[in-house]
Amino acid sequence: NERICKESVYRHGNTSRPATTMCKIASELSEDDIAALSEHYEDLSFVGVKQDFDSILVKKGVAIHKRHCEKCHSEGGSIADDDAGLLAGQWTPYLRLAIENLLAEKRPMADKMSVKMKLLDDEDFEALLSFYASKAQ
Numbered sequence: 001n002e003r004i005c006k007e008s009v010y011r012h013g014n015t016s017r018p019a020t021t022m023c024k025i026a027s028e029l030s031e032d033d034i035a036a037l038s039e040h041y042e043d044l045s046f047v048g049v050k051q052d053f054d055s056i057l058v059k060k061g062v063a064i065h066k067r068h069c070e071k072c073h074s075e076g077g078s079i080a081d082d083d084a085g086l087l088a089g090q091w092t093p094y095l096r097l098a099i100e101n102l103l104a105e106k107r108p109m110a111d112k113m114s115v116k117m118k119l120l121d122d123e124d125f126e127a128l129l130s131f132y133a134s135k136a137q
Contacts, residue, residue: 006097046080048089048136054126061131064124068116076135088135095129 005023029037065076069087073079077087087095101107102117120128 046086046089049091049133050136051092051133053092053130053133055130055134057123057127057130058134060124061127061129061134064120064128065131068119069128077132078135087132090132092129092133095132096125099125 005021007019007021026034062076065073069077072082072084073087074082074084075088077085078089080086098107099117102110102113105111105114107113
């Protein structure tokens, strides 16, 4: 398993349930369950999360994305079929965690991505996050 299995922090719905990890949930699925879930999600269209972002940082984020990310995350990170990961409209806490895990080399592609990510400072990351959050509007 290449995914990190952190205990849930950002939860929706009934928060009285105990925290869990996706690895624990997935380990309890049968092969038929996995196939049915795959079919279900394959038919859904991605809908970006409408969320707050810093409009002042968006312009800087556009430039950073074009310079450092566009080669693999085409059209502002909005194309799922480019096989590099959908960034536009993703939930900001998820992207923040993904970046932290890349920098700590705890995610797939970390060997490639951490080199690029280490070129950016904290304000650059915030600008990128604001740019990607703005893409869901």
